[in-house]
Amino acid sequence: MLQRIYGTVWATQEQLDQYLWRREARRRSATTAGSGVQLDLFSFNNVSPGSAFWHPKGQRIWRTLEGAMRELQERRGYQEVSTPIVVSERLWQQSGHWDHYRDNMFLIESEGQTFSLKPMNCPEATVLYKSKVRSYRDLPLRYSEFGRLHRNERSGTLSGLTRVRHFIQDDAHNFVRPDQLMAELQAVLGEVSEAYSWFGLEPRFAFATRPDDAIGDPALWERAEALMKEALDSTGANYVVKPKDGTFYAPKIDIYIDDALGREWQMATIQIDLLMLPERFDLTYVDESGQAQRPMAIHRAIYGSLERFIGILVEHFAGALPLWVAPVQAVLIPIADRHVAGARELEAVMRSRALRVEVDASDNRMQNKIRIAQGQKVPYMVVLGDREIEARAATVRRRGAGKDEPQETLGWDELAERLATEARERRVT
Ligand SMILES: [Zn+2]
Known part of the structure; x- marks a missing residue:
């Protein structure tokens, strides 16, 4: 059915939706970039499309958020690590990203080998995990990393700070025994609520289940999904289900907020991974009777991309950041x-x-x-x-x-x- 847009211009509902979506995206990009530039927080330059140049005041916000998250992580027993940015294609083949994510990766040739700028930290966390034999007593093992990531988003989709090619994520990978998973997942949901309360934001959650291109045994998926649902229910969290919207290796919980203008933003995610890290990288720990067992991995980010988080904060507060975050107090x-x-x-x-x-x-x-x-x-x-x-x-x-x-x-x-x-x-x- 055709809708009248203006005058004699008519469009299908689909065309109209697309038009409205693009207009909204343009408006968002203009405002997120605009207020940040006006406040002298950051700028963009076409020598590096989709990558913010942080000015001293923006960098102060950045460091303040990072400091608050570090403090929370220390309290919760995280251990901070740092992994390389340029990584061999072999790692991405093993993780499955080579088949599922290669188009979004920046590739580099050197001495006849192919490398990529890491688009995520996950597979490298397994290198750390496997640097020692792990005992059941070592778990949970929580590795946090402010990882510097690059994703090759098409230039037409780049948008202020909310859709960038280069960003830093407050990432973590928590390796747990199966009997620890529920408590860990509940604790991670608590971390999210605490961190968002620092800004007066109330997170909402979406539970995203197995997509069509999922890797691995469907039985493992069912198990992960059931655990995730149980954890969400047990915390009384407010959530909706998004069928088939999980990643190719794990079901996930997406975190959303509504900003001061009532706009919904997708922030960070929590994933329960029984497959990509544990199975594909053959992770093990030694149990009480000396047998090798498979750990489970939780991937979690709370701010998500710091770039995006700051862009949304500036919008939400219309630039008037709370005293504790304000670059000049x-x-x-x-x-x-x-x-x-x-x-x-x-x-x-x-x-x-x-x-x-x-x-x-x-x-x-x-x-x-x-x-x-x-x-x-x-x-x-x-x-x-x-x-x-x-x-x-x-x-x-x-x-x-x-x-x-x-x-x-x-x-x-x-x-x-x-x-x-x-x-x-x-x-x-
Ligand atoms: Zn991860």
Whole structure:
């Protein structure tokens, strides 16, 4: 059935859907790239299509997110590792990616051998696993890696930070005994809820089952799917089922969020793998009676691609990131030149509490400096004149505060302590 688009232009429903989808994709790409560029977080250059050049402020966000995830991972007993980026085709043949994923890989020839830039970290985790004989006592073994990945997305599909060729994933592979799988999966779902709560986001889950091009024994698939469903049900998580949407080697749980504008974004995934890593790489551990047994592997990312995650965060908060993530947490604004030295003193007090502070020592007028800091969505502005510097006090202007909202005057130490606490607690507002 034809639909009228405008005037005398008619289209089938399918054409209309495609048109709307493309328009939405263009809009998303324009906005995700736009606000990040405006905030001086990153830029793109056609010398490396689909790969962000991170500016100092963007890199600060990056490192803050990475630090928070590292802290969670340390608490949960992960061990961080790092594996090579250029990897022989032999590894991808063994994992199955050569048949299922080669078109998305960047290939490199050297000395008659074919290598690829790794599009994922998984197979290399098995090299680490197999570097020793593993006992049942060694499991769970949790290897985390901020892996630098390249995927050869067609240039027409690239879109701001949300669809890139180069990205870093907060990846992990957790090797477990069958009797440990359920507890591990529940714990990983808990990691997701915790990490998303740092941004006030509520994750939703989709359970994706065996696709038509799946590798391996259907009985193993059934077992993995049943375990996954049981774990999801046991946590009371809110989820939908997506039939045949799993990867070629494992069923998966996709994590979704709705942003502030009600748009749905697919974030990271959790997979239960009884096949690709355990079977194809012949992983074993020695059980209590000295027999070789097969471990199971959980692949999990929480942010997913850090590039994409940051792009979505910037969109969600319209650039006004929570204090703990904001690349500049406070701007100090001396009213006149003679107040710059005092501002530098307060800057030192705040930096000693690990706060990210800048002094606007330009010769702009005060109102201009305030406007610039507002444009950069800096959480706090502190205006300093004779009175404040003499009293070692500061009048604090909160981002987004209404004109009539009373401004608070605090001592310098008290101000630094208050902001440091807000950052440490990762408060969202
Ligand atoms: Zn993996």
